[in-house]
Amino acid sequence: MAQPGKPLIEVVDLEKDYPTGAGVLQALRGVSLSIAAGEFVAIMGASGSGKSTFMNLLGCLDRPTRGSYHLDGQDVSRLSSDQLAALRNREIGFVFQGFNLLPKLTALDNVALPLVYAGVGRQARRQQAQAMLDRVGLGDRSHHTPLQLSGGQQQRVAIARALASRPRLIFADEPTGNLDSETSRQVMGLFSQLNREEGITLVLVTHEADIAAYARRRICFQDGRVVEDVAQSEGAT
């Protein structure tokens, strides 16, 4: 658990440059904010606003050009790629727009995959993965492959995978982008429930206002800067 008084995520003057053919693209131009444990944050912004870059940095998939990022008090910008991998494995879960399940593996094996890299034994892996599938309401679909599941079911399998190593932090990048409104509601309901009941910190990237309305804090990006950071009452649950 996070140390009392300290935020789970704290970024100061975060900048990220990408070299391009025409010079340097400044994707982030000095972002400072903190997120406490247990928050449910929606990050909004138009495409090219820097929100995805910000997510990749927070998710330890990338390192900032300048500025600092402390995750649970630890300076992430100084970690090796192996240490980042370990953080992603144990502290962070990812949910993507395109689900990103491995098509040849069953739902159970997909969910168990993070545990493989955590060095968990085969038997324990299967038990924990099954428990997570039960948790997202797909306990009876564990031996289906992704292609045999609907989009909403695939996204729930992906959520179960994000939960598998019991992280404190889940990043969801447009998680409802490929879903219809009914399944979007189910998936968002599941996220709200995980946040409320298990205290999992949720950071959600979206460009849809009704999806962002599920969160209790909204951060808007524009041209690599935060232009709005407001608390909001939980909208549609």
Next chain:
Amino acid sequence: MIFTSLFETAWHALATHRLRSFLTMLGMVIGVAAVILMLAIGQGAQAMVRSAIESMGSNLFIIMSGATTTGGARVAIGSAPTLTFDDADAIRDLQDIVAASPVSPGSAQLIYGGVNWSTSVFGTTPDYAIVRDWPMESGGFFSEADVRSGARVAVIGQVVARELFGDEDPIGKVIRIRQAPFEVIGVLAAKGQSLDGRDQDDLVIVPISSAQQKIFSGSLRNRARFIMAQAVSEKSMDAAESAINELLRNRHRIGVGQEDDFTVRNLTAIAEAAASTTRIMSLLLGAIAAISLVVGGIGIMNIMLVSVTERTREIGIRMAIGARRRDVLWQFLIEALTLSLIGCGMGVVLGIGGATLVESFAGLPIAVTPASLLMAVGVSFLIGVFFGFYPARRAAGLDPIEALRSQ
């Protein structure tokens, strides 16, 4: 990451592209099978040569009547042998020589009861058994006294014993060699094939005096077609050779600048040359087979590179959920290794099967040794690592964000 799950993952990935995996392995299969087959044939040939050399006797000279030039023997048909029994005795008295025996060879028909058999007849002296290091299976060799008296006694080889006598004991029986009766006093132990492929057990040996009197009646008395001599040791071969040359030139009164009327050959050296030829042959065969192994390895590398490109997104996903670079490296390395080792296993089966076929159909002796199997497995392992490493490193070096974005 746990090792067993690495193999599981590799197996899974290969099993989803069965045909492709099989075709990729085919190069390894053929390579390994070829290596095993070639080594088996090569070693079989070597074993054959080795046993032929051992059966020949060691540190051996053959001194032939007549001169040779590089073109070959210049002895005209019907010309008289130039070597005498006394030459043989003189050679035997040389310091570096253990034994020397004059030989008068020919062929004749043997008859025992109602059975006949055509074979080689060697007229020689008791030294022949020493020179050729040829033990008896039963009975004994004839003596110097037998040679002096021209006794009608014979020692027969295994083949002759079998053909003439079958299950009967030949000792003490009388056979007729070109009508002349001879008593069989001994049966030689089996020697097998000689270097030039003749069956050494198909012969009969009689005292050289008796052979010249009773069998080869046209031949010159006290003359031998060739003399076989054994040196004391391998080291003394050179000294012995020049001593024989000098001795015979003196005895035959050959002046300086005149051509020898005899030829000394170091049989052991010739045999060793033959052995090293087969050794080089088997090395060459193995090297050619090894090339197909390398080609197989390149096939594996090619398909692994394709696989890495195809599975870029999978690699991104794995990295996002916590795979370290080395986990990804291992995953693809183990996949390449699994390909090459399964290919190796199939190649071993195919190679042994092929070797067995060659043995039964071509009648070539073959030897699939544990060493050659171990070598095949070891080389496949190395090829898997060598050709799997580059694609695996490429996979491990991918940027997770880029990889996740790929289609």
